[in-house]
Amino acid sequence: MTSQVAAAEVAQPYAQALLSIAQSKNLTEEFGEDARTFLGLLRADKQLHNFFSNPFIQAENKKALIKQILGEGSNPYLRNFLLILVDKRRIAFLESIFQQYLALLRQLNQTVLAEVISAVPLTEAQQQAIIQKVIAISNARQVELETKVDSELIGGVIIKVGSQVIDASIRGQLRRLSLRLTNS
Known part of the structure; x- marks a missing residue:
């Protein structure tokens, strides 16, 4: 848990800097889409995440991979931001930075x-x-939906918005019924 807190503390100023750049160039939504895409890549490919997190891999190799992933048509501001993260040895926090940015x-x-x-x-x-x-x-x-499927719910949904949880699942209803029966 402390590593998550440390990552959040490191990520916050970088996320704010990225947002500042995006706002000044009117690219907030474009950067948001790029951040979502990059997060999807990092979550789908643990090797990619490990590559960026590994301190023994040379910065030039990380930069080359970033350039390869982004391609030639990528936004130069975002590309330069990512390259700066490599130079500052903060690329390991990329996932946290993009989460904070979003x-x-x-x-x-x-x-x-x-x-x-x-x-x-x-x-x-x-x-x-x-x-x-x-x-x-x-x-x-507006609402941004992040959906997941969990067959153990049996039916219904669980909706989490901030700290509020709405449990309209069959599993949740059965659990509440069980609690009422045991307390009676």
């Missing part, structure tokens, strides 16, 4: 992140219904 971007856009766990993949109509419900309870302008 949190700052959501705050700027008055958007809330709703984590939705369901027993089966949600249809578009179900996602829209959840978005409307979250807007109603959070007074946000």
